[in-house]
Amino acid sequence: MFSTQKDALSIVPPITVTCKFCHAEENIIEYDPPGETLLFMSRDNVCAKCAYWMDKIKHPDVGREIIGGHYFIVHPFVKRPNNVIKGTEGKEFYIRENDGTLIKSNNVWCQGEIPVYFRNELQDTANFLSLITYTKLHNDPHTCYAKGCWDRYHCLRYNLECERDGPFNKVPANHIIGSEKCPSFINVNELKTII
Numbered sequence: 001m002f003s004t005q006k007d008a009l010s011i012v013p014p015i016t017v018t019c020k021f022c023h024a025e026e027n028i029i030e031y032d033p034p035g036e037t038l039l040f041m042s043r044d045n046v047c048a049k050c051a052y053w054m055d056k057i058k059h060p061d062v063g064r065e066i067i068g069g070h071y072f073i074v075h076p077f078v079k080r081p082n083n084v085i086k087g088t089e090g091k092e093f094y095i096r097e098n099d100g101t102l103i104k105s106n107n108v109w110c111q112g113e114i115p116v117y118f119r120n121e122l123q124d125t126a127n128f129l130s131l132i133t134y135t136k137l138h139n140d141p142h143t144c145y146a147k148g149c150w151d152r153y154h155c156l157r158y159n160l161e162c163e164r165d166g167p168f169n170k171v172p173a174n175h176i177i178g179s180e181k182c183p184s185f186i187n188v189n190e191l192k193t194i195i
């Protein structure tokens with residue numbers, strides 16, 4: 001950065017921080033005007049990228065979902081799509097939060113992959129679903145308590161709470177997943193972490 005003094009050019013000396021997380025070196029002088037990012041950088045010795053994630057932890061966005069270590073902002077479904085600029089070009093996403101809440105949105109904004117240093121504080125909150133699985137769960141959200149079902153540990157509907165006093169039976173090692181042929185069975189591998 002340069003500033004003019006009479007006829008001469010003088011160079012503002014850099015103030016370098018070495019990020020305590022990723023060890024990147026950055027010149028604080030380049031981050032002007034002051035803001036939350038600069039505050040984190042100078043106070044905590046972090047780079048701008050890590051300061052960005054510290055800010056996300058301190059100020060969670062409304063509609064925040066973390067899926068597969070990626071940070072998304074999920075806005076409500078836009079019913080009149082032509083009037084709104086939408087995230088991910090208006091692609092429809094089907095999301096299941098960890099508590100089972102289902103979300104359909106055509107306005108999802110990806111904020112990037114969370115660095116490993118912040119994964120503890122920004123843990124996954126949800127998964128993506130296919131449209132077929134979303135529709136199945138949306139139309140029939142029931143939780144299953146079939147504690148004798150051999151498919152239960154692979155079924156999204158099964159509530160493990162009913163095994164607090166121990167399992168009702170032991171699933172044979174040679175059991176083939178899905179062979180109970182239960183019409184409500186939804187394999188846990190339907191939970192996706194990538195789009």
Ligand SMILES: [Zn+2]
Nearest residue numbers: 019022047050
């Ligand atoms: Zn960093």
